[in-house]
Amino acid sequence: MDGTKQEIxxxxxxxxxxxxxxxKMIGRTPLTQSLKRKNTHKVVMALDGYYPYEMTLTKKTNGWVWGNIVFGGLIGLAVDAATGSLYKLTPEQVNADLKSNGTASISEEENALYVAVTLEPDASWQQIGNIKNF
Incomplete structure (x- = not known):
């Protein structure tokens, strides 16, 4: 009923x-990707200066299974099982809250530049000046 692929x-x-x-690299966030329902999928999101976010999209039995049994019989159920339409990927939306890895990083977006710096200095760093409040 839902097809062999699902938008995530x-x-x-x-x-x-x-x-x-x-x-396989597919792009940069935010984005939507069509994925095969019959497979689980390993997802990694990475950005310089941040720890990578890793998770697995899992497959669960689709609620349409019962409707397919009633209206399509065993043939419909067998076709859906073979093509992967029997499943639904979860979660449908992946939101990664990336955590800084404690180093400086620069990120560019449309009309914006973001600079992230660590607030705890490394003992091996050499001090080159002071910032004074005015």
Whole structure:
């Protein structure tokens, strides 16, 4: 009833993270990707200066299974099982809250530039000046 593929949305905070699904880079957040329902999918979102976000999209039995049994019989059920239409991927929307890895990073977006810096200095760093309040 739902087809062999499902649209899954990907977003991250901050945005512009590289999205890799099953080892293949598909783009940068935010984006939507059509994925096969019959497979589980490993998702990685990565952005310089942040720890990567990893998760697995899992498949669950679609609610239409019972309708298919009633209206399509065993043949309909067998076709859906073979094509993957029997399943639904979860979650339908992946939202990654990326955590800083404690280093400086720069991220560019449309009409904006973001700079992130660590607030705890590394003991090996050399002090080169002071910031004074005016």
């Amino acid at each position: 949305g990907f977003s991250s905070s901050p945005s512009n993270a590289v999205v890799t699904i099953d080892g």
